[in-house]
Amino acid sequence: xxxxxxxxxxxxxxxxxxxxxxxxxxxxxxxxxxxxxxxxxxxxxxxxxxxxxxxxxxxxxxxxxxxxxxxxxxxxxxxxxxxxxxxxxxxxxxxxxxxxxxxxxxxxxxxxxxxxxxxxxxxxxxxxxxxxxxxxxxxxxxxxxxxxxxxxxxxxxxxxxxxxxxxxxxxxxxxxxxxxxxxxxxxxxxxxxxxxxxxxxxxxxxxxxxxxxxxxxxxxxxxxxxxxxxxxxxxxxxxxxxxxxxxxxxxxxxxxxx
Amino acid sequence: xxxxxxxxxxxxxxxxxxxxxxxxxxxxxxxxxxxxxxxxxxxxxxxxxxxxxxxxxxxxxxxxxxxxxxxxxxxxxxxxxxxxxxxxxxxxxxxxxxxxxxxxxxxxxxxxxxxxxxxxxxxxxxxxxxxxxxxxxxxxxxxxxxxxxxxxxxxxxxxxxxxxxxxxxxxxxxxxxxxxxxxxxxxxxxx
Numbered sequence: 001x002x003x004x005x006x007x008x009x010x011x012x013x014x015x016x017x018x019x020x021x022x023x024x025x026x027x028x029x030x031x032x033x034x035x036x037x038x039x040x041x042x043x044x045x046x047x048x049x050x051x052x053x054x055x056x057x058x059x060x061x062x063x064x065x066x067x068x069x070x071x072x073x074x075x076x077x078x079x080x081x082x083x084x085x086x087x088x089x090x091x092x093x094x095x096x097x098x099x100x101x102x103x104x105x106x107x108x109x110x111x112x113x114x115x116x117x118x119x120x121x122x123x124x125x126x127x128x129x130x131x132x133x134x135x136x137x138x139x140x141x142x143x144x145x146x147x148x149x150x151x152x153x154x155x156x157x158x159x160x161x162x163x164x165x166x167x168x169x170x171x172x173x174x175x176x177x178x179x180x181x182x183x184x185x186x187x188x189x190x191x192x193x194x195x196x197x198x199x200x201x202x203x204x205x206x207x208x209x210x211x212x213x214x215x216x217x218x219x220x221x222x223x224x225x226x227x228x229x230x231x232x233x234x235x236x237x238x239x240x241x242x243x244x245x246x247x248x249x250x251x252x253x254x255x256x257x258x
Numbered sequence: 259x260x261x262x263x264x265x266x267x268x269x270x271x272x273x274x275x276x277x278x279x280x281x282x283x284x285x286x287x288x289x290x291x292x293x294x295x296x297x298x299x300x301x302x303x304x305x306x307x308x309x310x311x312x313x314x315x316x317x318x319x320x321x322x323x324x325x326x327x328x329x330x331x332x333x334x335x336x337x338x339x340x341x342x343x344x345x346x347x348x349x350x351x352x353x354x355x356x357x358x359x360x361x362x363x364x365x366x367x368x369x370x371x372x373x374x375x376x377x378x379x380x381x382x383x384x385x386x387x388x389x390x391x392x393x394x395x396x397x398x399x400x401x402x403x404x405x406x407x408x409x410x411x412x413x414x415x416x417x418x419x420x421x422x423x424x425x426x427x428x429x430x431x432x433x434x435x436x437x438x439x440x441x442x443x444x445x446x447x448x449x
Contacts, residue, residue: 182272186269
């Protein structure tokens, strides 16, 4: 498979950016808080190296097969990251509020339905079934991710739950990337994904540049510490705890009346 | 390059979906920013959502259950209020429905505090559970009303609902008092 200087440059930049991000995640102890996100970044490093080796030594078909498999893994991990962010936003006390969980399920179901609808609507000019699966799969994943993040924003504002700083930064990066990839993958659906096509090449370049920008954004944002939450004075905290215990006692009495 | 009719249709639908997504995100993001930038801007609208309920009568019914104050019993002979008395004090099913609507506002009032004090989320979550408890009781009463058995079940479900609502109001007031938030006076008059 023939690779030009630009391909090598972006491969190297992607690998370097991911390694730096992983170092930031490790040294700033974000891996414990965001295990799925850490796995996604680690998987992307493996993906970049694997694809480079397959591109150098394999055929175009083997490259596409490997790319499709790794993209499927990537989508699964991205969905796990969405769930991870949702846990940080919608479980502020470590427990799902029942109505929020229902709302989140509705968001997930609606997102899958709309993304699947849009994907089937597109007419893919791909010559092989593998290329068609790849184009449709990429479009489906970007549409799904964008809708999920949009739905989560709407849901969190509706129920009044604030976003924790690092979870919000991860979601912003992934959400922005998904939004741009909807446009690039829609372009691939219309114009095809042939390497010889100028439009297809430009769309791929736009997607890669956007992703690298997001990785750099994560490097900066995850390096920074989240603003320290304001602490309650010890006296007020103990009063609040005492008040809460009193109310718990009263509520137990009330529930016993049923 | 020729673009097929189906591709044009796809682009139109995609643009509509993206516009809808963008509008929803922009609207809710602006709502969030407004809340951040002008945290007290919506205070009046929050209070205006409260339906009128007689808080003294609610306190009277609740304190009989909670035994908070023997001196504030309803009757001179220290007997608990019966179903008929509770019915008239609370304003019947309409009064309970007003209370149920107010529960949602009480939860919002706790979330209002949570914007600046994340610790308040514990209270907000507890209020959510209490609100559901009130909804459950009022829901039972509505079902009983539909089957013509309201009188039989009124005392079973009304008193717990009223007392839970009363505790929710106390909890919200305590929350505002502890954080020494402006608007406490308005809140005391409103709930």
